[in-house]
Amino acid sequence: MxxxxxxxxxxxxxxxxxxxxxxxxxxxxxxxxxxxxxxxxxxxxxxxxxxxxxxxxxxxxxxxxxxxxxxxxxxxxxxxxxxxxxxxELIRLSDVEQARFVRESFESAAFEVACENPVRDVTVLRTLLAEQERCWGIHDPDGFFAADEALHEQIFTMSGYRGAWQVMQPMKMHLDRIRRLSLPEPETLRLLIDEHTAIVDALQAGNVTAGRAHISRHARRVLQTAPALRAQHPGFFAD
Amino acid sequence: MxxxxxxxxxxxxxxxxxxxxxxxxxxxxxxxxxxxxxxxxxxxxxxxxxxxxxxxxxxxxxxxxxxxxxxxxxxxxxxxxxxxxxxxELIRLSDVEQARFVRESFESAAFEVACENPVRDVTVLRTLLAEQERCWGIHDPDGFFAADEALHEQIFTMSGYRGAWQVMQPMKMHLDRIRRLSLPEPETLRLLIDEHTAIVDALQAGNVTAGRAHISRHARRVLQTAPALRAQHPGFFAD
DNA sequence: ACGCGGATACTTGCATACAAGAGCGCCAGT
DNA sequence: ACTGGCGCTCTTGTATGCAAGTATCCGCGT
Incomplete structure (x- = not known):
């Protein structure tokens, strides 16, 4: 054949x-x-x-x-x-939590570095936010998450530590599977856009403390949705 | 054969x-x-x-x-x-810097989590500090670095995010090669012990700010020694 | 003497054959 | 009828052979 x-x-x-x-x-x-x-x-x-x-x-x-x-x-x-x-491998909440820690640590640190940059050009980030708004309007989750990825990667690029983004990829897939399960809920997407906007605003203002708080909330949101998803797809989870 | x-x-x-x-x-x-x-x-x-x-x-x-x-x-x-x-691969300072960022982000975050633990048993850490003192006294760099590794790993264990320690290993090897080059200097070892002690003290006291500062200095020390090592072993470095 | 071309050796990428263990089903003996 | 044991099948692990590309070196022509 x-x-x-x-x-x-x-x-x-x-x-x-x-x-x-x-x-x-x-x-x-x-x-x-x-x-x-x-x-x-x-x-x-x-x-x-x-x-x-x-x-x-x-x-x-x-x-x-x-x-x-x-x-x-x-x-x-x-x-x-x-x-x-x-x-x-089944989705293990302990792995997801480890991945959450990794992601939050990296993004928090990268955000702090990016904030210290005297010239902070957030036009790329604004464009990606607009793209997310557009995808939200036309109910295109795939496009939304592509822009989501690009936005977070852009923050790492601005910090100069894109290598951290790359080494995080395998670990991040544990989070991506959860995100994939929570795809079709427009409410979640609206919330994510608002959080992204808050992060970008904080970056533009150079407000490290506020930005880190937003990033932390943003990263932990995935875990909050986990129990409901587990009840919905019990066969996908371990323990 | x-x-x-x-x-x-x-x-x-x-x-x-x-x-x-x-x-x-x-x-x-x-x-x-x-x-x-x-x-x-x-x-x-x-x-x-x-x-x-x-x-x-x-x-x-x-x-x-x-x-x-x-x-x-x-x-x-x-x-x-x-x-x-x-x-x-040759030692690329850009890679070393990326690894430094990864390590500092993780250790900083893990330290913060470990500090939030109401019961902080630092006896294991104290034992490892004593072991480092002993190795320093008898000029045993290999034993010293083994205890060094164990100490840092123990902090991750105490934070509950040992997974982060594991995923960091490949990246950390870029730092380990530098550390290996700076092995035979007793002055450096004395300095490292003092920094470790400061970190453990801060952890025991629950002082997040001080601990993070010590961790940051500790992580960046490797980079400070890099230029001298590069002059000493030019064939090992790229760029 | 110098430059150029071809053969050759050596490199990694891929495919395939073989080895060994684990699980399961069937059959025979009790 | 039930149970123990044999064997078949499917799994991954390993070894090896072949294909293709690159660099080098030697010889030949200018």
Whole structure:
């Protein structure tokens, strides 16, 4: 059923970055696909993965697939028991709380650094806020969360510590799964926009104390919605 | 030259944890060895690694070795260019600064949480301080840094956010390499002990502000020593 | 003498074959 | 009928072979 190919595993995707041609590594592509699928629950918590089946579905061999899975294990999103099986980890509230701590610590510190910058250009942030307003108006949760991500990343960029944002990504996926469950409620979105606005206002005013308080509330909101979501999707949660 | 073995790759190490026998995965063992070697500079910055050579030296095949290397790449300690080579990343001050930010953010936040705990048992921390005093007296830098690590980890344990400590490990190795370079100076060790003592005192007193200030100074000290170390070992640094 | 081109060795990426263990079902014996 | 044991199947872990690309070095031509 594989597409016809002349070479052992056919042509590999080529992408042009600047002048150099880089071959997209199968391992990376598979990781991105799996991570995306886990994040938006197409691979729901508790789903069991079979390396051979997955390899067949994705038209790759087990080697790059295993490397991708190893990265997911590192991030705590997948657990693999030798000779038994591989499965997507259930949502554990303790993990979510740890991720909340990580995120709040980083954002709080990044906000403080960004505030100390004498020139604080918040136009990008304002644009993203407007985008969120627009998505809220047309009921586009996916677009909303994309702008949400971009807004928080922009704060890290302004602080100069974008590396922290990157290392946080695997841990943050524990929060993203919860957020995904609480997607379709417009009330929540309205609240998030207001909180974002308050954070941006505080940043523009250089008010560290107020901003940190808003960030803390913002980060803890996810945890507040957790119990209700757990009652709604009991199979997705552990403990 | 391989040790005689009857099975394809011989006996695998068995460890007894509680009642269950767990087979130590070759991939994990290799990762631990490589990470340790990079941390204490037995694999110095810039060293080029050959998968085939390394596999032969460690008596493993390339598959588990590659998985271990993939984890190191994830942590930013190794870079691999397809069809060209694999090498230990040079020490980049920008990476060190990012790691400093990560560590300071975490420790600061964890300290704050630990301070809010009404019962703060600092006996473990005091014991570790005494151990550092002892190691300083007998000029045992390795023992000193082991106690150093244990002390900082204990603060995270007391905060309840040990998960943050764990996710920080790969990033922290960028700092550890710098610390390793500044090992043999007793003056530095004396200074570190004093700072540790100040932090523990602040924790016992529940003084959040003072503790955060000490932690910040403590974390930034590594960066202060960096320029001198760079002049001493120019080949280890990038840029 | 100097520059250029091709063969070669060495690198990583991927695919596949094999090994070993865990779980489960079926069958036989009691 | 029930229980114990054997074996089959499916799982992941590991080893190895092949493909493709890059850099280097040596020889040849100018």
């Amino acid at each position: 594989k597409p016809d190919r002349h070479l052992p595993n056919g042509t590999r995707a080529l992408a042009s970055v600047g002048r150099v041609r880089v071959r997209e590594r199968t391992s990376d592509r598979v990781y991105a696909e799996l991570a995306s699928a886990i994040r938006d629950l197409r691979l729901p918590p508790g789903a069991s993965l079979s390396e051979t089946d997955l390899a067949e579905q994705l038209h790759v061999s087990r080697t790059p697939l295993r490397e991708a899975i190893a990265r997911l294990v590192e991030g705590g999103l997948v657990s693999v028991v030798p000779q038994v099986g591989t499965r997507v | 391989k040790p005689d073995r009857h099975l394809p790759n011989g006996t695998r190490a068995l460890a007894s944890v509680g009642r269950v026998r767990v087979r130590e995965r070759t991939s994990d063992r290799v990762y631990a060895e490589l990470a340790s070697a990079i941390r204490d500079l037995r694999l110095p910055p810039g060293a080029s690694l050959s998968e085939t050579d390394l596999a032969e030296q460690l008596h493993v095949s390339r598959t588990p070795l590659r998985e271990a290397i993939a984890r190191l790449v994830e942590g930013g300690l190794v870079s691999v260019v397809p069809q060209v080579g694999t090498r230990v």
